[in-house]
Amino acid sequence: MPSLTITTIAGIPYIRKGDDLAAIIIEGLTHQVQKLDDGDILVIAQKVVSKAEGACVHIDEVTASDQAIQLAKKVNKDPRKVEVILSESKRLVKVHKHPNANEGIIITEHNLGHISANAAVDESNTDTPGELILLPKDPDASAKRIASALSHHYQCRVGIVISDTFGRPWRLGQTNVAIGLANIPALNLLEGELDAYGRPLKVTAPALADELAGASGLLMSKQGKCPVILFKGLEWACQPDSQASDLLRPTKEDLFA
């Protein structure tokens, strides 16, 4: 019967600017006596990609604009962090502070199109106090570079998903979603296919890349150091031009903007 195995890659060290992630992944796999086979998929936490690419900024290097200072007052955040959030964003979606809460919430549309809290700017899991980790400049390109290096090394087709952890408007808790893709289709388009009883499936499109990212969260605990998760056994159709933005609802279709 169809079956897939999800495994952590142990021993990934603290990643710093300039580190070669593909080489580090190969070393980790070799160390646990594994290799990549055709169709294997890796989900990689955005943080290690951002760190390797130097997509970070130190808060002491940031000067807050007037807009950031105003907004920071409203939500009781460091104006320099708000400045970074604003510069990573193309649109404020929602700003809210509950009277009893210490800090408010800034939900924005990131320059890459993802809607999330604080433009995905993150200050946890860095060993440098005051360092803010941003999304990679072009996460699809990052995924494709890593996929290419691994495909070359193992001489097989490899899928890559770069994931980040987002909240959801109506559900508590966070899940991982895909912010960068190589070879993995964003959506499994089923339009035109029939359901198990011959009825046409109208608008069904499982968000394959987000399902993979979400599944990686089962082993990629935030307090642990498991930023790379290996999937073996899944059947999927390679889509070399896939991109994470295929997962984004166009702004004009957003009913909750």
Next chain:
Amino acid sequence: MPSLTITTIAGIPYIRKGDDLAAIIIEGLTHQVQKLDDGDILVIAQKVVSKAEGACVHIDEVTASDQAIQLAKKVNKDPRKVEVILSESKRLVKVHKHPNANEGIIITEHNLGHISANAAVDESNTDTPGELILLPKDPDASAKRIASALSHHYQCRVGIVISDTFGRPWRLGQTNVAIGLANIPALNLLEGELDAYGRPLKVTAPALADELAGASGLLMSKQGKCPVILFKGLEWACQPDSQASDLLRPTKEDLFA
């Protein structure tokens, strides 16, 4: 290294009212020479639970109210289907029809608290034209009944997630989410714990039950007949009083109502 295996349970027949899902799952497992071990988790598609419990209504038996007729005109849907959607819901969240679209969208808060399109009323994957499948009356109770029967049979602790397929406001495609739970914690509360670099994790709570549901979508294809997915190898803390409503953001905290 930590590793988990996700497998389909093959040969689940078409489920009808009164069917004993636990017995059918045991038969399926036995047939593929598997059994449940301590800590195993099953994600079960809502549809088979609803069918087994008779949580269905035939559209010919429905009389549309005036409110349903008005709303149906606005979104170009069958007023009887709209009547069912309204009777399953406690609140309309958003009604929208794009001028060029054939049908509009009705997003509601289901009586159980979940916010989704059409109050999760479903007309696919039934062999009876005109039959609408509703959510189970009390999906947590359904999950706990199935967990209890399986725990008794295999003499071990079993986790159950009942899943349904929901869209997301800002991302295209659907993912499975948890609508019923037995033993599985809804959220992995990490508050108070430290990240890998000793920094406190403020508000991190991976939505474990939704991660499991989402992962099941990798093998539970909508056009296939794989409504039961088995997870082996995940470490989790049993929470006998868990419930799917732990995943719901309270209405007063909903910034997008």
